[in-house]
Amino acid sequence: MDYKKIIANMTLEEKALQLSQVAAADIIQDADAVVTGISHSGVPQEHLGELGSALNFSGIEAAEKIRSASFAKKNKPLLLMQDVVHGYKTVYPLNIAIGGTFDLELAEKCAEMSAIEARANGVNVTFAPMVDLVRDARWGRVNESTGEDPYLNGLMGRASIRGYRKGGIACCVKHFAAYGAAESGRDYNTTDISDHALHEYYLKSYLECLKEKPDMVMTSFNLLNGIPMNGHTELLVDLLREQEGFDGVVISDYGGIGEMISHGYAEDFKECARIAANNEVDIDMCSLAYANHLPELVREGKVSEEKVDRMVERVLRLKDKLGLYQNASVGIDEESDKTYCLSGGAREIARRAAEDGSVLLENNGVLPLEKDAKICLIGPYAQTQELMGEWACLGKTENVVSVKEGVEKLTDKSVPAVSACSAHWNATDESGFDEALRTAKKSDIIVACMGEYCKESGESHSRAAITLAALQVKLLHKLKETGKKIVLVLFAGRPLALTEVAPLADAILFCWHPGVEGGNAIANLLYGEVNPNGKITMSFPRSVGQCPIYYNYFSSGRPKNPDTAENYLYTTSYLDELNSPLYPFGYGLSYTKFELSEIGISSSEMKRGERVIVSATLKNTGKRDGREVVQLYIHDKFGSCARPVKELKGFQKIALVAGEERRVRFEISEETLAYFTASGEYRAEEGKFEIMLGTNSRDVLKTKLNLYS
Ligand code: BGC
Numbered sequence: 001m002d003y004k005k006i007i008a009n010m011t012l013e014e015k016a017l018q019l020s021q022v023a024a025a026d027i028i029q030d031a032d033a034v035v036t037g038i039s040h041s042g043v044p045q046e047h048l049g050e051l052g053s054a055l056n057f058s059g060i061e062a063a064e065k066i067r068s069a070s071f072a073k074k075n076k077p078l079l080l081m082q083d084v085v086h087g088y089k090t091v092y093p094l095n096i097a098i099g100g101t102f103d104l105e106l107a108e109k110c111a112e113m114s115a116i117e118a119r120a121n122g123v124n125v126t127f128a129p130m131v132d133l134v135r136d137a138r139w140g141r142v143n144e145s146t147g148e149d150p151y152l153n154g155l156m157g158r159a160s161i162r163g164y165r166k167g168g169i170a171c172c173v174k175h176f177a178a179y180g181a182a183e184s185g186r187d188y189n190t191t192d193i194s195d196h197a198l199h200e201y202y203l204k205s206y207l208e209c210l211k212e213k214p215d216m217v218m219t220s221f222n223l224l225n226g227i228p229m230n231g232h233t234e235l236l237v238d239l240l241r242e243q244e245g246f247d248g249v250v251i252s253d254y255g256g257i258g259e260m261i262s263h264g265y266a267e268d269f270k271e272c273a274r275i276a277a278n279n280e281v282d283i284d285m286c287s288l289a290y291a292n293h294l295p296e297l298v299r300e301g302k303v304s305e306e307k308v309d310r311m312v313e314r315v316l317r318l319k320d321k322l323g324l325y326q327n328a329s330v331g332i333d334e335e336s337d338k339t340y341c342l343s344g345g346a347r348e349i350a351r352r353a354a355e356d357g358s359v360l361l362e363n364n365g366v367l368p369l370e371k372d373a374k375i376c377l378i379g380p381y382a383q384t385q386e387l388m389g390e391w392a393c394l395g396k397t398e399n400v401v402s403v404k405e406g407v408e409k410l411t412d413k414s415v416p417a418v419s420a421c422s423a424h425w426n427a428t429d430e431s432g433f434d435e436a437l438r439t440a441k442k443s444d445i446i447v448a449c450m451g452e453y454c455k456e457s458g459e460s461h462s463r464a465a466i467t468l469a470a471l472q473v474k475l476l477h478k479l480k481e482t483g484k485k486i487v488l489v490l491f492a493g494r495p496l497a498l499t500e501v502a503p504l505a506d507a508i509l510f511c512w513h514p515g516v517e518g519g520n521a522i523a524n525l526l527y528g529e530v531n532p533n534g535k536i537t538m539s540f541p542r543s544v545g546q547c548p549i550y551y552n553y554f555s556s557g558r559p560k561n562p563d564t565a566e567n568y569l570y571t572t573s574y575l576d577e578l579n580s581p582l583y584p585f586g587y588g589l590s591y592t593k594f595e596l597s598e599i600g601i602s603s604s605e606m607k608r609g610e611r612v613i614v615s616a617t618l619k620n621t622g623k624r625d626g627r628e629v630v631q632l633y634i635h636d637k638f639g640s641c642a643r644p645v646k647e648l649k650g651f652q653k654i655a656l657v658a659g660e661e662r663r664v665r666f667e668i669s670e671e672t673l674a675y676f677t678a679s680g681e682y683r684a685e686e687g688k689f690e691i692m693l694g695t696n697s698r699d700v701l702k703t704k705l706n707l708y709s
Contacts, residue, residue, distance in 0.1 A: 001320050003313045012295035012305070015312050017043065017050035020291040021251070021283050024057035024080070027066050042288045052315050053079035053283060055127075059394060060332055063122025067328050077324035079315070083391050084126035084169070085144060086110070088117035090346035090516055091388040091395035094493060095130065097357030097512040099146025099156050099537040100588070102629045102653050106356060107146075107156050108163040109349050115167020117341045119331035121394070124322050125170040127218060131157035131205035132175055135548035137538060138185025140461035143390055143493035143512070145180060147537025148550045148585060150201050151648050154208025161212040168331060170322060173209045175220035175253060177235055178202040182222060185547060186462045190223045196641055198224075199676040201552075207244065215318055216249045219281055221256050228263045230256055230272075236279040249314045251283040252276060258287030269293060277303045282311040342399055347517055354514035354521035356627075360532035360589040361498070361540075366445065366485050366506040368528025368591055374444040376416045377404055378436045378479060379472065380423035381449035381491050389493060389513030390458030399516050403449050403489065406519025410527055416443070420475055423453040423491075425463065427471045437478060445485045447526065448476060448505070454513050457493025466544050467497050480504045489522060495540040498582055510536070528591055533627040533653070535588035535696070539581035546577060551585035551697040552644040580698070586631050586648070587696035592622030592658060596630065599693055599701035608684075608709045611669045616693045616701055618654055619661035627655045628695055632666045635690040640678035646697055664693070673707060 007015070026041035030048060033040075043051060054066055057080065067078055086092045092110045101107065111129075118126060131153045134142040146156040157173065164171040181202060182189040193202055206217070217240065219229040229235070230252050240246045257276045260266040266275055273289035274297050284290040297303040323330045340346065360367070369375065377383065385400040404417045420436035421427055440446045450472045455461065467473070468490070479486060488505035490496065491513055502508065509532070514521055524530040539549045560571035562580035573579060595618070602613040618630055632650035636643035650666045668691065673684035686707050694700030 001325065003316050006316060007309050007312050010312070012298055013047070014050045015308050016290045016294035017047060018052035018312050018315055019283055019294065019308070020051060020288060021053040021055055021081070021285045022051060022288070023286060024054040024062060024066055027051070027054050028062060031065060031068060043291060049076060051078060053081055055081045055285065056083065057122070059121045060334060060337060063332060064329065077319055077328035079124050079319055079324070080122055081125040081127060082118060082123045082393070083128065084114050084118045084123060084393055085128045085130065085391035086389065087114045087350070087393060087395060087515060088121065088123070089341035089394045090114070090117060090350050091392050092350050093354045093357045093515045094143045094389045094512045095146055096143050096493070096537065097514065097534070098353055099152060100359060100534040101353060101356040102535055102651050103356060104155055104159040106349070106353055107159040110353050111160040111163025112167040113346045113349050115164045115169045117337070117346070119168040120333040120337040120340060122329065122332045123169055124324065124330070125172060125216060126164055127172045127174060128164070129157040129160040129171065129209070130174050131209055132178070132180030133202050133205060134180040134538065135550045136182070136185035137466050137495040137541060138462050138464060138544065138547055139180065139182055140187055140457045140463070140493065141180070141459055142495070142538060143457045148539065149537065149552070149648050150204035152537060153205035157205055157209040158212045161209060161214050170215035170318060172216035172218050172251065173206055173214045174218035176206050176217050176240070177220060177229065178224055179220035179222050187460050188221050192225055196676060210244050210246055214248060215321070216251055217246060218251050218253055219256060221253050221259065223263055228260045228265050230276045230281050231260060231265055231279060233279055236281065241280060247314065249282045249318055250280060252281050252285045252287070254285050255287045257281065257284050257289045270297065273297060274302050277307065277311070280307065280311060282314050342516070350515050351517035351521050354511070354517050355524055355530045357534045358509055358511040358514065358521065358525055358532060359534040359536050361508040361510050361583055362502060362505060363507040363589055366487055367509070367526065369445065369487070369526050371411050371527060375447050376418070376439045376443040377407065377447050377449055378418050378420055378440055379448045379450040379475065380419050380421060381451055381489065382417040382419055384419070386454050387491065387514055387518035388516065389454050395516060401517055401519035403519045403522050406521070406523035407526070409520070410523040410529065421471050423451060423469065423472070425453070425456055425469045427469060430471065430474070433475060433478060436475065437482065440479055440482050440484060443484065445487060446479050446482070447487045447489060448479060449489045449491070450476070451491030452493055452496070454491070454493070464544065466494060466541070468501050473501060476501055476504050487526065489526070495536065495538045497541050497543050499542045502582065528624070531591045531624055531626040532588065533590060533629070535586050535629050536583055537585065539585050540583040542582045543577055545574070546581070549581050552647050554642055555645050584696050584698040586629070586694070587698065590626045590628065592620055592624040592626040594626070594628040594695055595619045595621050596693060596695055596701060599703045601691060601703045601705060604704050605706050605708065606668070608670060608707065611667050612705065613665050613667055614691050614693065614703060615663050615665040617661055618656065618664050620656035620658055623658050625655070625657040627653055629653050630664045631694050631697065633692040633694065633697065633700060634673060635692070636673065636675065636685065637688040637690060639675070639685050639687070641675070643675065646692065648697070666693070668705065670707070
């Protein structure tokens with residue numbers, strides 16, 4: 001396709017509209033408007049056909065309406081984008097759960113299946129993967145991320161990109177950059193990050209994703225070191241475009257370009273448009289700064305037309321690549337929408353992801369349950385179908401399997417269930433407690449299904465208290481007084497501080513928001529049909545005052561044993577809390593027992609350019625088959641920059657039948673040991689390293705390595 005020729009025939013106004021995105025709902029309203037001149041989208045009706053893209057719509061009918069003849073003029077197809085974040089009609093568990101599967105193939109499959117459904121419904125591009133590094137559970141959007149480790153996030157992001165591509169839609173790596181570092185865990189808040197931390201931690205996952213050649217990158221809302229991201233030349237131009245050679249489409253976040261006014265960085269929308277365009281933010285999502293001001297800015301010589309043409313070309317190229325010029329409704333397929341969405345295959349993957357992403361945090365032997373155990377289900381999650389979580393996309397609650405349904409199907413008997421109270425953080429109504437307690441007393445084991453309401457994490461849903469809601473804690477205390485065993489099944493979009501509730505439970509199964517197959521997955525886990533194998537990818541704090549808390553911290557000049565309360569004076573510590581999390585990164589139990597032993601290294605001396613193998617024996621010493629995630633960590637003991645006490649550098653998920661053992665091997669190269677050194681180079685520095693293997697980030701076996709030249 002001759003993009004140059006098409007662009008040469010476009011007016012400046014047409015170019016500005018190609019670079020503008022508006023909400024699909026507004027376009028539909030405008031298309032339906034009887035009186036000409038009314039505009040919900042902010043774009044005059046007669047120019048709607050020039051728009052380059054629209055976002056978030058509800059399926060085939062809406063897609064066709066948006067593309068209806070009036071706007072999808074010949075050769076001017078519209079890109080339709082949507083937040084397909086953890087599923088489309090089949091809703092998978094939250095990404096924080098998918099990360100915890102430590103299974104890249106499964107993550108890829110979830111993305112692929114979501115993409116197939118989305119494509120059949122007219123979606124061309126998804127605003128995913130979100131690969132922001134998250135260290136503060138107060139931030140509501142931790143549920144969209146795969147957690148606190150840059151290495152894992154990068155690999156998970158890449159797996160999703162491969163999946164979306166296989167499923168036939170383009171994707172968008174977001175939110176560039178460091179959106180997850182919002183101060184105080186408050187969404188949209190400022191970030192202030194040293195150059196070293198930015199390169200070493202916050203940028204890594206986005207840059208890793210670029211290796212998969214994603215089609216788009218989204219800029220974030222935050223201020224980074226005083227500059228709003230849409231104005232951040234150093235990151236957008238110098239790093240992303242020039243150093244990394246990214247020539248795909250950069251899109252702002254929703255209204256983000258116009259928000260430079262509230263940031264106190266630009267005086268008006270025209271100035272916003274000038275700044276963002278000069279940083280080659282190609283698409284203005286929903287601020288209309290480009291639509292209203294770009295032509296004028298070009299005429300005044302404040303933005304070069306050559307630059308605008310380059311930006312338009314990127315958008316046209318993406319449309320061409322997706323096949324929109326051959327068929328403006330590319331991918332739309334009613335038949336496959338009917339047969340594929342929520343089909344057995346999609347549900348099976350959703351169930352596997354929910355099973356493998358749920359984490360067994362505690363178990364004194366009460367789990368797995370016997371099928372004939374006399375149980376009851378108590379709590380706001382006992383029988384609700386609201387298990388889909390934040391970005392439920394086109395998922396419908398009626399398609400969700402509740403815990404009650406899943407358990408009854410598996411055990412083939414009816415199980416008493418009482419919701420008892422609401423899951424909202426500020427709920428106060430105890431009127432359901434009596435029935436709950438009466439029911440509890442008639443059973444032997446209480447399965448308490450509790451947690452955060454599904455819309456109380458996610459965008460714009462930060463919390464200052466990240467405990468289980470007070471009303472549910474009260475209910476749990478009352479349930480404990482019955483003397484019955486308690487299995488606590490928890491649902492949440494963030495790690496919760498469980499210090500008060502953990503001692504009340506005989507077992508805790510943490511299921512995040514598990515998606516449409518939640519109930520079946522939970523039943524399989526509770527009854528041991530599936531052996532729990534998920535791990536947490538964020539440290540679970542003991543109390544909110546520890547946030548941000550993460551496993552790859554620095555020892556400080558006055559280190560303290562993170563797990564003991566003694567000798568705290570003049571060491572880095574709290575008077576009233578331990579330093580360690582309640583549950584560490586990479587942690588998760590199983591119904592069998594895994595033992596890791598006999599760490600060995602092929603050579604404790606490694607010359608530059610060489611490789612060594614570190615290995616250990618993993619044995620399933622329990623009575624059940626199971627899967628365990630063996631994790632490789634390193635510690636660079638002395639460097640030109642101080643290095644964290646541990647850094648994840650590899651993982652393998654190993655399946656072993658009861659009694660089986662296997663030698664697990666990891667290769668270590670200079671690349672494994674490299675980091676952004678004080679001189680800004682990414683390289684391994686000679687000297688001493690600790691090499692660690694473990695089944696979580698706390699309990700590790702250690703060996704030594706020396707790098708020399
Ligand atoms: C969110 C993005 C999302 C966009 C479009 C914004 O508010 O921050 O993650 O992709 O909306 O829905």
